[in-house]
Structure formats: structure tokens, C-alpha cells
Amino acid sequence: MGRPKQFDPETAVEQAMQIFWRRGYAGTTPQCLVDTLGIGKGSLYNAFGGKRQLFDLALRRYLDAQAAAMDDLLDESGPVKERLSRALHLVAETDLADHERRGCMAMNTAVEFGQSDEALTTAVLGMLDRADRTLRALVEEGQRAGDISRAHDPEDLAALLLNTITGLRVMARVEPGPARIKRAIDTTLNLL
Incomplete structure (x- = not known):
């Protein structure tokens, strides 16, 4: 049986979104993600597959939030x-x-x-x-x-x-x- 996750993936995606938003994709290293999220590299790769997959999740989160905010404003x-x-x-x-x-x-x-x-x-x-x-x-x-x-x-x-x-x-x-x-x-x- 695998060890239980020691972090909340949703919170990690939100934190990653903030990092990518601030630094861009190229300016964000896997080590920066690991340090900011407070998880090990193994957990990063096991939970998300890697930097690019986490970026995709973070961008999707951002896009969904922006669409909802725009709809609310214009409605x-x-x-x-x-x-x-x-x-x-x-x-x-x-x-x-x-x-x-x-x-x-x-x-x-x-x-x-x-x-x-x-x-x-x-x-x-x-x-x-x-x-x-x-x-x-x-x-x-x-x-x-x-x-x-x-x-x-x-x-x-x-x-x-x-x-x-x-x-x-x-x-x-x-x-x-x-x-x-x-x-x-x-x-x-x-x-x-």
C-alpha cells in the first residue's frame, strides 16, 4: 500500500498557478515548485506527472476562474x-x-x-x-x-x-x- 499524500493536490495546483503566473513557464524550475509547494520531487512527479502537466492544470484553473469572473461581471x-x-x-x-x-x-x-x-x-x-x-x-x-x-x-x-x-x-x-x-x-x- 502506498503512502497517503501529505498535501492537498487542489491547494498545490493553486500555489503552482501563482508561481507560473508570476514567473512564467520557463522561469519556473521544478525545484522552485518543490520548494514552494513543500513537497518532494517524487511527490510532484507522482501526483502531477511533471512540471508541464502541473502547468497545464494551473493554466486550466486560471482560465476557468477568469471565465467565471468575466461572466459574473457582465451578467x-x-x-x-x-x-x-x-x-x-x-x-x-x-x-x-x-x-x-x-x-x-x-x-x-x-x-x-x-x-x-x-x-x-x-x-x-x-x-x-x-x-x-x-x-x-x-x-x-x-x-x-x-x-x-x-x-x-x-x-x-x-x-x-x-x-x-x-x-x-x-x-x-x-x-x-x-x-x-x-x-x-x-x-x-x-x-x-
């Missing part, structure tokens, strides 16, 4: 443009308030790996596709209610919003303050 009541404004400003404020300036783990992964890893590209694109569908549905709702102009196709406006969000997440990693990000948000909303 609030009120005019669509106001809901979008609250969501965009909250994303920017949260990222700018993060003293480590981690940005978005999904966008960081896209930048780190690009097209070099099909599984990671698919995972990030899945999140972007889901966000695009949510944003398109919101734009359509706003157009029906007269809150958003019908001058542009909802698919095009959703792509603009998605590009704004992903750009904000990357910009917040290096921007010294909120001025330029706020201008980008306000201009995007004015175009709607």
Missing part, C-alpha cells in the same frame, strides 16, 4: 455600455493594483509560447473564443436596447472589445499609471 443588471465600462475598468484597476504586475496568465502564456505549443495555443484560444461569444451576445443585447450603435456588426465590435481587453492586460504589466489605459477604455466605449 450584472443595467445598460450594456455601463456593464462593459465597469468590467473594463475593473480589469485595468485590478491589474494595475497588482504589485507584481503579473498581467493575465493566459496572455502571458500566449506571449511566451506563441504558436510553438499546439495544446497551449488551443487552451488560450478557447478562452478567447468564449470571451468573444460573451462579448458578441452583450453587443447584440446592447444594440437591441439602443445602448450600442447598430453601425457596426456585433462580431466586429466583440473583436474590438476582446482586443481592448487583451491589450489592457498586457499594457498593465508595464504602464506606470492608469492614464493611457483609461483613455483606451473610454475611446473603445465611445466607439460603441
Whole structure:
């Protein structure tokens, strides 16, 4: 009979997510994971298969949490443009308030790996596709209610919003303050 696990795998995935988010995949060594998680290398490999498998679990956890958070923000009541404004400003404020300036783990992964890893590209694109569908549905709702102009196709406006969000997440990693990000948000909303 094997020894019982001396750690909670869910907690370990959460801790690993924080490490990968902060340091990236390449910047996170197996030893760093072992030290931070407080487990032996054997436990790391037995429980998760290795660094890459743990990264995949951590990224999935991040993607699921981000999707749920975006859905919650955008499902609030009120005019669509106001809901979008609250969501965009909250994303920017949260990222700018993060003293480590981690940005978005999904966008960081896209930048780190690009097209070099099909599984990671698919995972990030899945999140972007889901966000695009949510944003398109919101734009359509706003157009029906007269809150958003019908001058542009909802698919095009959703792509603009998605590009704004992903750009904000990357910009917040290096921007010294909120001025330029706020201008980008306000201009995007004015175009709607």
C-alpha cells in the first residue's frame, strides 16, 4: 500500500498557478515548485506527472476562474455600455493594483509560447473564443436596447472589445499609471 499524500493536490495546483503566473513557464524550475509547494520531487512527479502537466492544470484553473469572473461581471443588471465600462475598468484597476504586475496568465502564456505549443495555443484560444461569444451576445443585447450603435456588426465590435481587453492586460504589466489605459477604455466605449 502506498503512502497517503501529505498535501492537498487542489491547494498545490493553486500555489503552482501563482508561481507560473508570476514567473512564467520557463522561469519556473521544478525545484522552485518543490520548494514552494513543500513537497518532494517524487511527490510532484507522482501526483502531477511533471512540471508541464502541473502547468497545464494551473493554466486550466486560471482560465476557468477568469471565465467565471468575466461572466459574473457582465451578467450584472443595467445598460450594456455601463456593464462593459465597469468590467473594463475593473480589469485595468485590478491589474494595475497588482504589485507584481503579473498581467493575465493566459496572455502571458500566449506571449511566451506563441504558436510553438499546439495544446497551449488551443487552451488560450478557447478562452478567447468564449470571451468573444460573451462579448458578441452583450453587443447584440446592447444594440437591441439602443445602448450600442447598430453601425457596426456585433462580431466586429466583440473583436474590438476582446482586443481592448487583451491589450489592457498586457499594457498593465508595464504602464506606470492608469492614464493611457483609461483613455483606451473610454475611446473603445465611445466607439460603441
